[in-house]
Amino acid sequence: MRHARNNELTDRRSAAADAKAALLTEYRAAKTAAKPLQAARQAERISLVEAREARRAERERLKHEERTRIETLAAQEQAAIEAAAVAEIEARQLAENARISRVVQDEAARKAERDRRYAARKARQA
Template sequence: MRNTRDNELVDRRGAAANAKAALLQAYRAAKIAAEPTQQARQAERQAIAAAREERRAERERVKIEERERMQAEAAAREAAITAAARAEVEAREAADRDRIARVIEDEAARKAERDRRYANRKARQA
């Protein structure tokens, strides 16, 4: 009886080894059979990845262009504000100069009138 049990163990081991070898052989055969479709799927994935990268680069380029446009607009607005402020300051300074010139002219006219009256009064007294 002992002999039969050993045979069963040997038979089971052999069957397991054969099954394992058959599975490995079936896996290799399936891998070889699936290789063209796998290559096609890999090529498709690469094409999709390239298209995705191209779209990302386009989005990034558009984003950079938009940022540059916004910076240019901000610089133009800043320049316009600066020019307007400079023009306002210059206009205010010109108005101040005109007012000062008028005050000096008026003062000179009053002084001349006072001097004329003084001279007339002195002429009448003499």
């Protein structure tokens, strides 16, 4: 009986080993059969990654162009503001010079009128 039980154990062990070998054979066959499909999936994944990288690079390029455009516009606006400030300062200076010139001319005309009156008075007295 003891021997029969060992036979049963041996039978079970050999059946388990056979089942394991069959599973391993099936796995290897499935792996071999799936190689083209796996390669296709891998190629698809690579193309998706490349497309994603291309889109990211395009987004970065667009962001850089937009940033450059904004910086250029800001520089142009700053230059326009500075030019307007310089023009305003020059206009104020011209207005000040014109006012001073008018004051000097008015003063000269007043002096000339005073001198004419003085000369007329002297002429009447003489």
